Amino acid sequence: MSATIIDVARDSGYSKATVSRAFATPDMVSFKARERIYASSKKLNYAPHAIARAMVLKRTENIAFIIHEKQYPAILNPFYSPILESVLQEANRRNYSLFISAQQDMHLPNGQIAIKRQMDGVILAGESDRQLIDELLGLKIPVVLLNNHLDIEGLPCVVADHFQGAVVATQHLIDRGHRRIGLLAGRFSRQISQARFAGYLQALSANGLSADPRFTIDLEPTTEAAEHAMKGLIGMSDRPTAMFCTNDAIAAGAMKAVLRAKLRVPQDIALVGFDDSYISRLVEPELTTLRIDPVKMGQSAAEILFQMIHGQNPKDFLVRLIPELIVREST
Amino acid sequence: MSATIIDVARDSGYSKATVSRAFATPDMVSFKARERIYASSKKLNYAPHAIARAMVLKRTENIAFIIHEKQYPAILNPFYSPILESVLQEANRRNYSLFISAQQDMHLPNGQIAIKRQMDGVILAGESDRQLIDELLGLKIPVVLLNNHLDIEGLPCVVADHFQGAVVATQHLIDRGHRRIGLLAGRFSRQISQARFAGYLQALSANGLSADPRFTIDLEPTTEAAEHAMKGLIGMSDRPTAMFCTNDAIAAGAMKAVLRAKLRVPQDIALVGFDDSYISRLVEPELTTLRIDPVKMGQSAAEILFQMIHGQNPKDFLVRLIPELIVREST
DNA sequence: CTTGCTTTTGAGAACGTTTTCATGTATACT
DNA sequence: AGTATACATGAAAACGTTCTCAAAAGCAAG
Numbered sequence: 001m002s003a004t005i006i007d008v009a010r011d012s013g014y015s016k017a018t019v020s021r022a023f024a025t026p027d028m029v030s031f032k033a034r035e036r037i038y039a040s041s042k043k044l045n046y047a048p049h050a051i052a053r054a055m056v057l058k059r060t061e062n063i064a065f066i067i068h069e070k071q072y073p074a075i076l077n078p079f080y081s082p083i084l085e086s087v088l089q090e091a092n093r094r095n096y097s098l099f100i101s102a103q104q105d106m107h108l109p110n111g112q113i114a115i116k117r118q119m120d121g122v123i124l125a126g127e128s129d130r131q132l133i134d135e136l137l138g139l140k141i142p143v144v145l146l147n148n149h150l151d152i153e154g155l156p157c158v159v160a161d162h163f164q165g166a167v168v169a170t171q172h173l174i175d176r177g178h179r180r181i182g183l184l185a186g187r188f189s190r191q192i193s194q195a196r197f198a199g200y201l202q203a204l205s206a207n208g209l210s211a212d213p214r215f216t217i218d219l220e221p222t223t224e225a226a227e228h229a230m231k232g233l234i235g236m237s238d239r240p241t242a243m244f245c246t247n248d249a250i251a252a253g254a255m256k257a258v259l260r261a262k263l264r265v266p267q268d269i270a271l272v273g274f275d276d277s278y279i280s281r282l283v284e285p286e287l288t289t290l291r292i293d294p295v296k297m298g299q300s301a302a303e304i305l306f307q308m309i310h311g312q313n314p315k316d317f318l319v320r321l322i323p324e325l326i327v328r329e330s331t
Numbered sequence: 332m333s334a335t336i337i338d339v340a341r342d343s344g345y346s347k348a349t350v351s352r353a354f355a356t357p358d359m360v361s362f363k364a365r366e367r368i369y370a371s372s373k374k375l376n377y378a379p380h381a382i383a384r385a386m387v388l389k390r391t392e393n394i395a396f397i398i399h400e401k402q403y404p405a406i407l408n409p410f411y412s413p414i415l416e417s418v419l420q421e422a423n424r425r426n427y428s429l430f431i432s433a434q435q436d437m438h439l440p441n442g443q444i445a446i447k448r449q450m451d452g453v454i455l456a457g458e459s460d461r462q463l464i465d466e467l468l469g470l471k472i473p474v475v476l477l478n479n480h481l482d483i484e485g486l487p488c489v490v491a492d493h494f495q496g497a498v499v500a501t502q503h504l505i506d507r508g509h510r511r512i513g514l515l516a517g518r519f520s521r522q523i524s525q526a527r528f529a530g531y532l533q534a535l536s537a538n539g540l541s542a543d544p545r546f547t548i549d550l551e552p553t554t555e556a557a558e559h560a561m562k563g564l565i566g567m568s569d570r571p572t573a574m575f576c577t578n579d580a581i582a583a584g585a586m587k588a589v590l591r592a593k594l595r596v597p598q599d600i601a602l603v604g605f606d607d608s609y610i611s612r613l614v615e616p617e618l619t620t621l622r623i624d625p626v627k628m629g630q631s632a633a634e635i636l637f638q639m640i641h642g643q644n645p646k647d648f649l650v651r652l653i654p655e656l657i658v659r660e661s662t
Numbered sequence: 663c664t665t666g667c668t669t670t671t672g673a674g675a676a677c678g679t680t681t682t683c684a685t686g687t688a689t690a691c692t
Numbered sequence: 693a694g695t696a697t698a699c700a701t702g703a704a705a706a707c708g709t710t711c712t713c714a715a716a717a718g719c720a721a722g
Binding site (some may be wrong): 364 | 701703
Binding site for chain 2 (some may be wrong): 259
């Protein structure tokens with residue numbers, strides 16, 4: 001149907017080898033040949049066929065970003081979108097295209113994984129399932145884990161220090177004078193949730209406080225679930241005076257419940273979120289939250305991935321970013 | 332490096348033709364052969380090579396969703412994410428993978444477009460530039476426009492009726508007794524903004540009202556810009572009592588300004604958003620907004636695209652969805 | 663007009679599949 | 693047993709590139 005390199009070769013009077021070179025390595029071709037070849041190409045509406053190219057080069061110049069998290073909005077949640085943005089930028093800087101997908105969509109009915117060999121490398125974001133990782137590694141496709149840490153030989157990970165972040169957040173609430181501090185934990189990933197939970201406990205006990213089990217709630221990581229749970233807490237006579245929420249969407253739900261109960265944030269109940277997603281600036285009052293630098297996170301992962309794609313071993317197999325406390329109006 | 336069909340053929344004692352069939356059309360192959368071939372495949376860690384496959388089949392089973400809009404978050408904005416979700420689902424239902432990208436990243440430095448022939452079809456979301464469209468059409472790649480309407484031969488479009496939506500929204504405010512109704516218009520796309528603007532004017536004049544030019548503000552479609560603009564309006568002695576905002580993020584910004592000025596929504600100033608993105612349920616009070624059914628929008632576009640991919644002409648070249656008014660607390 | 667060197671070019675194999683066509687091998691029916 | 697029919701298999705071409713290797717062409721210097 002559309003023109004191939006052969007058509008251009010014929011039309012321009014050169015061989016396909018020369019046409020190929022005119023596109024891939026222009027300075028190995030004489031000026032005259034280049035002119036004629038480009039003219040023919042334009043005339044025939046020719047563009048090099050990426051698939052055929054990938055076939056022989058054994059690289060597609062595509063990378064994939066695969067998100068595991070199932071929380072709403074499923075593929076595109078507020079935590080990942082700025083990270084994705086920065087990965088996209090890194091990819092484009094190197095003339096790579098970016099494939100985005102959700103993990104549950106990677107498995108075809110025939111048991112194959114969709115990306116097969118169309119990707120030169122893959123960033124797996126969130127709690128990826130082991131089977132997918134093994135399959136990719138089996139195909140010798142470079143993989144980097146983002147926001148997830150697994151101890152697998154030669155598998156680099158870029159993570160935030162959730163434990164440390166939770167310690168800082170909880171300590172901040174204690175410093176503000178709070179003693180009854182609750183936890184709203186979305187179970188997006190056992191590992192991450194547990195690290196944040198552990199940090200929360202650690203900060204409490206370091207200050208001689210103990211966690212009230214009625215105040216530490218495990219819930220679906222949605223705004224609605226958080227609102228509902230918070231409503232329950234508000235009803236208690238000895239309700240907590242502050243809540244540490246394991247992400248901003250949850251904090252937004254909690255805030256909604258508090259405001260609806262005609263209580264004030266932070267005077268009656270203080271709230272801390274996590275992620276510094278744009279939700280934290282959208283709500284009123286704005287959320288105190290923990291910021292994991294998404295640009296740095298995306299960049300680190302992309303950089304490591306491209307190193308591996310180019311056959312180098314990454315210097316660091318574990319990059320651990322320290323979250324920064326952003327104090328706004330909710331505490 | 333990794334195993335090919337030839338290795339499996341050799342190991343299993345069958346020809347590569349049979350191995351190929353064992354994967355592509357299993358029931359054309361005897362039970363015994365299948366067993367042996369699968370065993371060899373597992374042993375050698377073989378998986379069909381998607382690129383080689385695409386080469387001969389002339390299809391990749393990939394489609395792309397390319398977003399133009401540059402507003403934050405650039406690729407993944409709250410309006411498109413549920414649409415994307417539904418496109419993804421339609422794609423997966425057909426065993427297609429979905430490529431997501433932003434339009435500004437489509438152009439490689441050498442003047443080529445990144446996707447070349449790696450995509451069996453493309454959905455262009457938002458105000459796509461003409462050059463990209465022409466290039467795709469030139470390569471005979473099926474294209475569907477989403478949330479954008481261009482009168483090009485054989486180019487199907489799926490759009491919302493922005494004019495009608497704006498009429499309904501404005502009428503709703505008038506019905507609530509408002510007379511000084513302002514407009515906060517984000518210029519995400521001239522076409523869409525203008526349609527909404529026209530609908531707003533139409534509703535006003537149908538009720539014998541006229542627009543006060545001081546109250547119709549054109550701004551960057553960000554929460555921050557909207558907050559700033561709204562602050563200005565609130566300062567006026569004869570300020571508007573209601574604002575129609577051309578998307579939810581803008582309405583959220585406006586709401587923030589109103590609440591910060593210690594005014595109440597909707598008693599002092601009523602607000603209507605557009606899109607019914609999750610932002611509208613996140614803010615307090617929740618936003619009255621116009622819902623464009625994202626599932627239907629994504630499905631329509633995907634359905635048309637797949638029809639074209641399979642060589643059929645779509646029945647409708649223009650699908651126009653009517654927005655539905657969702658009344659919540661902000662009016 | 664040789665000689666030697668550099669630059670430009672072309673022939674053809676290779677990449678890993680699918681598929682057409684022909685052949686071989688069971689199975690079913692007389 | 694012999695024939696017709698269905699099914700299972702394999703050889704080889706094709707898909708559109710890149711790249712190696714060798715040859716041709718250009719050019720400067722003697």
